[in-house]
Amino acid sequence: MLDDLNRLEPFRAEIRSWLAANLPSDWQQGMLGAAEADHVAFQKWWFAKLMEGGYGAPHWPKEWGGSGFSFAEQIVLYEEIARAGAPRLILYFIALHHVLGTLLHWGTEEQRRRHLPAVLAGDEIWCQGFSEPNAGSDLANLRARAERRGDHYVVNGQKTWSSNAHHARYCLLLARTDPDASKTKGISYFILDLQTPGVSLRPIKQMTGASHFNEIFLDDVLIPAENLIGPENGGWAVAQSTLSSERGLSVLELAERMRQGFGLLLDDARKVRSDGRLPYEDDEIRRRLVDVHSRIEALRLLVNQQLTSILKDEAIGVEPSMIKLYYSDLLRDFTELGVAVGGIDAQYLQAVLMGSANETGYWMQDYLYSWAWTISGGSSEIQRNIIAERGLGLPREPQARAA
Amino acid sequence: MDLQLTEEQQALVAALQDIMQDHAELPQERRLSYAWHDAGLQTLLGESGFLDAAREIGPLEAALVVFEAGKGIAALDTIGCGLVAPLLLPDLRIEGPVALVDRRDLGKAIRNLSISGTLLVDCGEDVALLPLAGFAIDSVDSIFAFPYGRFAERPDLSSARRLPGAGAAMRQWWRVGIAAEMAGAADAAIAFTIDYVKQRHVFGRPVGSFQSVQHRLVQRHGWAKSLYYLTMKAAWSGAESDAAIAACFAQTGIQSLMFDLHQFHGGMGVTIEHLLHFWTYRIRALQAEAGGLSASALAIAERRWTEAGSEVDAVPARVAGL
Numbered sequence: 068m069l070d071d072l073n074r075l076e077p078f079r080a081e082i083r084s085w086l087a088a089n090l091p092s093d094w095q096q097g098m099l100g101a102a103e104a105d106h107v108a109f110q111k112w113w114f115a116k117l118m119e120g121g122y123g124a125p126h127w128p129k130e131w132g133g134s135g136f137s138f139a140e141q142i143v144l145y146e147e148i149a150r151a152g153a154p155r156l157i158l159y160f161i162a163l164h165h166v167l168g169t170l171l172h173w174g175t176e177e178q179r180r181r182h183l184p185a186v187l188a189g190d191e192i193w194c195q196g197f198s199e200p201n202a203g204s205d206l207a208n209l210r211a212r213a214e215r216r217g218d219h220y221v222v223n224g225q226k227t228w229s230s231n232a233h234h235a236r237y238c239l240l241l242a243r244t245d246p247d248a249s250k251t252k253g254i255s256y257f258i259l260d261l262q263t264p265g266v267s268l269r270p271i272k273q274m275t276g277a278s279h280f281n282e283i284f285l286d287d288v289l290i291p292a293e294n295l296i297g298p299e300n301g302g303w304a305v306a307q308s309t310l311s312s313e314r315g316l317s318v319l320e321l322a323e324r325m326r327q328g329f330g331l332l333l334d335d336a337r338k339v340r341s342d343g344r345l346p347y348e349d350d351e352i353r354r355r356l357v358d359v360h361s362r363i364e365a366l367r368l369l370v371n372q373q374l375t376s377i378l379k380d381e382a383i384g385v386e387p388s389m390i391k392l393y394y395s396d397l398l399r400d401f402t403e404l405g406v407a408v409g410g411i412d413a414q415y416l417q418a419v420l421m422g423s424a425n426e427t428g429y430w431m432q433d434y435l436y437s438w439a440w441t442i443s444g445g446s447s448e449i450q451r452n453i454i455a456e457r458g459l460g461l462p463r464e465p466q467a468r469a470a
Numbered sequence: 471m472d473l474q475l476t477e478e479q480q481a482l483v484a485a486l487q488d489i490m491q492d493h494a495e496l497p498q499e500r501r502l503s504y505a506w507h508d509a510g511l512q513t514l515l516g517e518s519g520f521l522d523a524a525r526e527i528g529p530l531e532a533a534l535v536v537f538e539a540g541k542g543i544a545a546l547d548t549i550g551c552g553l554v555a556p557l558l559l560p561d562l563r564i565e566g567p568v569a570l571v572d573r574r575d576l577g578k579a580i581r582n583l584s585i586s587g588t589l590l591v592d593c594g595e596d597v598a599l600l601p602l603a604g605f606a607i608d609s610v611d612s613i614f615a616f617p618y619g620r621f622a623e624r625p626d627l628s629s630a631r632r633l634p635g636a637g638a639a640m641r642q643w644w645r646v647g648i649a650a651e652m653a654g655a656a657d658a659a660i661a662f663t664i665d666y667v668k669q670r671h672v673f674g675r676p677v678g679s680f681q682s683v684q685h686r687l688v689q690r691h692g693w694a695k696s697l698y699y700l701t702m703k704a705a706w707s708g709a710e711s712d713a714a715i716a717a718c719f720a721q722t723g724i725q726s727l728m729f730d731l732h733q734f735h736g737g738m739g740v741t742i743e744h745l746l747h748f749w750t751y752r753i754r755a756l757q758a759e760a761g762g763l764s765a766s767a768l769a770i771a772e773r774r775w776t777e778a779g780s781e782v783d784a785v786p787a788r789v790a791g792l
């Protein structure tokens with residue numbers, strides 16, 4: 068793959084100098100323990116800045132206001148963004164990836180026109196309302212009910228774990244339209260305006276002290292029928308395409324960020340701690356540093372392999388699951404080593420660095436946050452099931468319950 | 471680096487796999503042995519040019535040969551004669567297997583010594599090249615799935631040909647070879663176990679349908695894949711540090727690999743009546759040459775981060791204070 072990227076060195080240089088000129092070098096100072104409003108304002112500002120430079124919507128087609136970059140160009144861009152330690156555009160993630168992918172594939176022209184330009188203008192933050200108290204890994208078990216009445220659907224139910232819903236205007240919502248159909252068959256996919264009467268949010272406090280996700284309660288919420296995406300009762304297939312719309316680029320960014328973050332770990336290991344000890348002198352610490360370092364290299368090679376396949380238009384198998392699993396296992400060990408290196412000084416909960424990479428050098432934060440990675444986006448156990456059955460060809464587990 | 475194989479590399483691999491397929495059966499009389507060296511296959515690989523890949527194409531292709539041959543049930547020498555020797559001695563064509571040893575281990579049992587015509591000795595700075603004709607070599611019984619031999623008398627290296635300054639390169643390619651053969655053997659051992667757990671039924675269902683089995687196999691598979699990529703990167707880059715990382719990483723996953731694969735064979739897994747040990751004991755033997763997990767890791771840290779002028783991993787800016 069790198070062979071393909073070599074041709075893009077001038078492009079890389081352009082991005083690098085643009086980032087050097089436009090990324091505020093002290094942005095992290097401002098975002099450490101920042102108030103929610105400041106965090107939102109800064110994300111908006113940075114997104115606008117990126118759009119101005121032509122880098123905000125690299126994978127969006129030109130006709131919808133994006134840069135229409137080739138896949139190889141996107142790879143280079145994400146590598147450079149990670150290298151520069153720029154903020155992650157977490158508030159726009161769903162809008163930029165899931166909304167685009169879903170609307171381009173399944174949406175109506177009207178839906179695209181209504182939302183896509185507004186996303187790029189920075190006006191629309193989106194969230195995802197898939198999970199429910201009794202539907203996480205077993206997503207098809209979802210119960211939120213949408214009943215058609217005239218030009219509207221009336222929705223009742225509860226969603227949970229919805230990241231950044233408290234900053235969002237719209238939500239990609241899954242609800243059941245046919246309670247009698249088998250599990251995956253009776254689900255539909257909607258655009259929900261979170262300002263509709265009957266929608267209420269409750270933030271959930273995480274173990275890191277932050278509140279990134281929310282419960283969403285839906286009481287007789289009216290959704291106009293034109294907000295249905297794809298066919299009624301065909302929402303399961305739409306959801307599958309939403310979830311596969313990232314094409315490996317976010318994990319590329321995360322892997323490159325982790326490689327950068329390794330510098331922080333090494334740096335801390337080689338500093339004398341307040342207890343007078345130098346962690347690097349400990350053989351076990353050095354051994355673990357090498358282990359983490361090697362696995363970061365292996366992760367990058369796995370990602371590289373997947374991206375190469377995508378570049379060559381080859382079918383992708385279970386690689387995304389393997390990489391997700393590999394990354395989240397590694398992130399835990401990485402951040403756990405951070406806590407060990409930090410010693411007693413790293414044992415308390417620091418302020419959250421908003422919009423940062425998963426490795427900030429505030430090791431207890433990083434460590435606790437790493438626990439979310441083995442759960443969100445399909446837990447490690449679910450990934451292992453997928454790899455075992457579809458990758459290794461092992462026999463399916465007998466179903467506990469009829470599907 | 472392009473990790474996907476080119477068409478030529480794919481053709482090389484496919485041709486080798488064909489040959490390996492024809493030699494996948496263990497001869498009946500070897501059924502209960504610990505080691506099986508397939509001399510016919512060894513000769514065939516030489517005659518068909520696979521062991522010339524390092525010289526004729528490059529180290530990456532040679533590492534692919536070591537990897538693919540490592541998947542076979544038979545013990546062969548591909549590391550010595552297919553990778554290390556041709557890269558150290560591009561102009562000298564050596565016939566047959568080449569054994570490798572650290573000078574300090576000359577008196578010990580040496581892997582492949584009894585089947586080799588040549589020995590390369592890592593003397594630290596230099597390498598000594600010792601043709602073995604005329605030396606009395608006792609074969610050593612071992613469980614380590616390779617033929618082992620020991621010099622009846624410790625050889626005198628003073629008259630052996632010296633390759634000045636070649637020590638580092640020998641260790642580097644030896645490591646790449648160890649990692650490649652371990653990756654190949656691990657891959658095959660995992661595949662062998664997957665076959666077994668699909669066929670063996672307990673409680674009315676295949677063992678492989680139990681999650682506790684599935685998930686551990688997935689973890690081992692992920693490790694083997696990582697090892698493959700780290701190894702191929704080391705072969706491709708030719709960087710000493712990449713070789714060290716691949717060989718070190720190769721040693722990290724062994725304990726759980728051995729345990730899980732044998733465990734999933736149930737009682738069968740503690741016998742030699744199945745074939746698993748032909749791969750797993752080979753892995754063990756190779757591991758013994760890889761330098762030790764802890765020592766290898768500490769050496770990497772030393773080279774990379776401790777020594778003056780060592781490679782420095784980038785340290786990004788961080789937020790000052792709280």
Ligand SMILES: Cc1cc2nc3c(=O)[nH]c(=O)nc-3n(C[C@H](O)[C@H](O)[C@H](O)COP(=O)(O)OP(=O)(O)OC[C@H]3O[C@@H](n4cnc5c(N)ncnc54)[C@H](O)[C@@H]3O)c2cc1C
Pocket residue numbers: 194195196197198199200202203204205227228229230231280439440442443444445446447448449452681
């Ligand atoms: C940080 C974070 C952000 C999130 N953001 C969103 C969001 O924006 N929108 C949204 O809709 N959802 C979101 N989620 C929800 C996420 O998708 C679910 O948490 C996840 O799918 C797991 O579901 P669950 O929490 O119900 O756990 P459960 O499904 O109850 O799982 C509990 C445990 O059982 C294991 N398990 C479950 N099934 C199996 C099985 N078949 N075999 C073996 N083990 C099994 C799981 O691995 C887990 O360890 C987020 C979650 C987190 C942690």
